Amino acid sequence: GQNIDQPTEMTATEGAIVQINCTYQTSGFNGLFWYQQHAGEAPTFLSYNVLDGLEEKGRFSSFLSRSKGYSYLLLKELQMKDSASYLCAVRDSNYQLIWGAGTKLIIKP
């Protein structure tokens, strides 16, 4: 079967750095996405990786290792507004998105 694993919940301090990991086992791979979802709101796109390595976008970076079936989302200079759930999704060989359950990130002052 297909599976995406993420930690259920993480806590970090305002101004610090946090890394959210995602491991996947899917039938084929056509890219990995990270989305942010604030409570009661829709998911919004953060990043996309299809090749191995690091993609940087402001305070957020995403890393991919296809051989290890592994990705992480790195958030720097954490702000209170970063409190949200972070969803990892992999597009499989049928170009369908397989979603992880999400990681709830709690930021403390």
Added chain:
Amino acid sequence: TAGITQAPTSQILAAGRSMTLRCTQDMRHNAMYWYRQDLGLGLRLIHYSNTAGTTGKGEVPDGYSVSRANTDDFPLTLASAVPSQTSVYFCASSPQGDRTEAFFGQGTRLTVV
């Protein structure tokens, strides 16, 4: 710009009743999707449409039907609602292409009692 709009925002529905969740996008995206999101589970695909006039079944299609008469609209129908269909439903769309991400509507919170 409106983007992708869902209606209603929330609904309480008696078991056995039918209901259509509406979804409209103004971005001229070819692909559209319906997901349900339940606590502790990832988004699960119900039905999808890669282009107007075509639809396909996702991971959890039973009890739901869709149509795609034109590019903009993608309604989801529950023919006879059951309590297990209590969930938050998200409609999404994306242009086709390798790097294209999905854009989500604001969601419909449905409670079947």
